[in-house]
Amino acid sequence: YKNPHYAAGRTTMVHLFEWKWDDIAAECERFLGPRGFGGIQVSPVSENLVLWDFQRPWWERYQPISYRLITRSGNEQQFASMVRRCNNVGVRIYVDAVINHMTGTWRENTGTGGSTANYGQWHYPSVPYGRDDFNYPECVISGSDYFCCADRVRNCQLNGLKDLYQGSEYVRTQIVNFMNHLISLGVAGFRIDAAKHMWPGDLRVIYDRLHNLNTAHGFPSGARPYIYQEVIDLGGEAISRNEYTPLAAVTEFKYGMELSRAFNGNNLLRWFYNWGTAWGLLASGDALNFIDNHDNQRGHGAGGDVLTYKQPKQYKGAIAFMLAHPHGWPQLMSSFAFTNTEAGPPMDSNGNTISPSINSDSSCGNGWVCEHRWRQIFSMVAFRNRVGNTALTNWWDNNSNQISFCRGNQGFVAFNNDYWDLNQTLQTCLPAGSYCDVISGWKSGNSCTGKRITVGSDGRANIVLGANEYDMVLAIHTGTESRL
Ligand code: QV4
Ligand code: CA
Incomplete structure (x- = not known):
């Protein structure tokens, strides 16, 4: 049941x-x-x-x-x-x-x-x-x-x-x-x-x-x-x-x-x-x-x-x-x-x-x-x-209200609930490439209507989430809705 x-x-x-x-x-x-x-x-x-x-x-x-x-x-x-x-x-x-x-x-x-x-x-x-x-x-x-x-x-x-x-x-x-x-x-x-x-x-x-x-x-x-x-x-x-x-x-x-x-x-x-x-x-x-x-x-x-x-x-x-x-x-x-x-x-x-x-x-x-x-x-x-069933890995936090984590090599998400900006190079665990954040916008052809995130060959990317942004989340993943 x-x-x-x-x-x-x-x-x-x-x-x-x-x-x-x-x-x-x-x-x-x-x-x-x-x-x-x-x-x-x-x-x-x-x-x-x-x-x-x-x-x-x-x-x-x-x-x-x-x-x-x-x-x-x-x-x-x-x-x-x-x-x-x-x-x-x-x-x-x-x-x-x-x-x-x-x-x-x-x-x-x-x-x-x-x-x-x-x-x-x-x-x-x-x-x-x-x-x-x-x-x-x-x-x-x-x-x-x-x-x-x-x-x-x-x-x-x-x-x-x-x-x-x-x-x-x-x-x-x-x-x-x-x-x-x-x-x-x-x-x-x-x-x-x-x-x-x-x-x-x-x-x-x-x-x-x-x-x-x-x-x-x-x-x-x-x-x-x-x-x-x-x-x-x-x-x-x-x-x-x-x-x-x-x-x-x-x-x-x-x-x-x-x-x-x-x-x-x-x-x-x-x-x-x-x-x-x-x-x-x-x-x-x-x-x-x-x-x-x-x-x-x-x-x-x-x-x-x-x-x-x-x-x-x-x-x-x-x-x-x-x-x-x-x-x-x-x-x-x-x-x-x-x-x-x-x-x-x-x-x-x-x-x-x-x-x-x-x-x-x-x-x-x-x-x-x-x-x-x-x-x-x-x-x-x-x-x-x-x-899917991938594990949660690479938890990161700033000892406060900024956190991020990976889901296997498929997805990455970051949150900022502090009253100051998040601006960090973080491990996304994703294959190198260019991704559209699916929170601030969406993928439209070969561009992003919101943030574009560039993941390097080491899986790391610069992540920015301003305290005063419309949303407090950033999310990227493999698959057509996010990956360019
Ligand atoms: C009134 C008096 C009673 C009196 C009775 C006599 O309050 O003291 O004995 O008249 O006639 C409505 C009214 C309520 C009224 C009752 C009977 O709000 O004041 O009693 O009807 O006429 C929903 C609403 C209730 C509603 C009920 C039936 O939330 O307000 O009662 O529907 O229409 C606990 C339980 C949990 C429950 C939760 C609300 O453990 O199981 O309370 N949650 C579920 C549903 C919920 C639903 C019910 C259960 C009942 O999610 O939506 O209650 O099916 O935590
Ligand atoms: Ca009963």
Whole structure:
């Protein structure tokens, strides 16, 4: 369950938060496929409660009312067509599976596909679920429960969301059928929402009943779904993520927190010379790494204090470090712009999501940030694909916030988060030649629109990164996008 089953040479997934299925299919064909992205995490696919009381917040999608595939992102036919079109261009789809609970409010009881529920009666006729399928008697998880009481974290309600009893054979069957239906449609795996709130033993039973990935979508025979479990474990809680790593991969919240702290100027980049398990990170193969996610970019979940698109220079620095560094499987965030932390995606007065528009410079409009279309970010996806499994070597630092390192003889990256310039002759490990920096610009014919770096026969090159430059990163690599 720890292999993302990316198409050959691909390494990175992006969370297209709240995107519609038709728009994702188009984005696979026009951008993500050609640019070498490995996959996409999509927002929850199961029918959810419509919450006009809260002006259709983004979080209504975490309140399932049935397992019908009909949401603001589209219907089942649109979902199936998206998966097919994305797989056809080498981009995998991972579904955010909300299987811990159902809805959490009694004021509204209609779903995005017209299903109804009776929250007070534990009644979800479109599955169907009834009272016996939920943990009972009811209790709600409190803040202190996380530190004392693993059983309450798993058997009580997260935010009052009706808590399913995964120990039941009937409940397991409904969940497994839902997930196997998605596998038959060609998805490559799942994010397990709120995994901490489910018993590892129950999850193991569910995972082991999942079908192999669909060979008609290009997966090798016998391939198991990629599963990454959402467990926020920053230490000190009753539940440890180590209870989940024997099952499948786990979301690594420490990754973005530590890098955000450093790129925010609250820790020195020099200390990252041994970034990895020495810092308490999960083993590389267990980790789904990211800087921000849809929760912590807006103060939900593990909370704020992470870099987001709102601090672009530091954010691009942290993302570049993640993509240049060999540890773990990276995930990028692609957001809609927000000031209100509860607000849903750009929508019309009927609550229909407004599609991103694509500007002439390839950026997005209509309120969509599309971080994945920022050149400094998608160029580093290509960098990571290029350097593959090569080792990190030739770490250099100035005892402060200027660092550089090589990835084998394939790639070189430098960072300057000091308030003074970097101007040094450094070992790039690359074959002698002329390269275009893929951060300040791109290769255009035989010239560079940004910096040109000349690597000598000893592999060394003069590297300049001014403290006041637009970006704090410089990256060069072998392969057509960089080498002249
Ligand atoms: C409110 C009260 C409750 C009360 C309840 C009764 O706060 O005390 O019991 O009403 O009706 C929303 C509201 C929340 C409301 C709840 C039920 O914000 O105030 O409870 O709905 O109506 C997202 C949002 C939540 C949202 C939820 C459901 O973040 O705010 O709750 O969706 O719509 C922990 C977990 C971790 C979790 C994280 C947020 O360990 O697993 O909190 N992260 C995942 C998702 C996240 C999602 C959920 C889990 C739930 O990433 O996006 O929560 O599916 O750290
Ligand atoms: Ca639970």
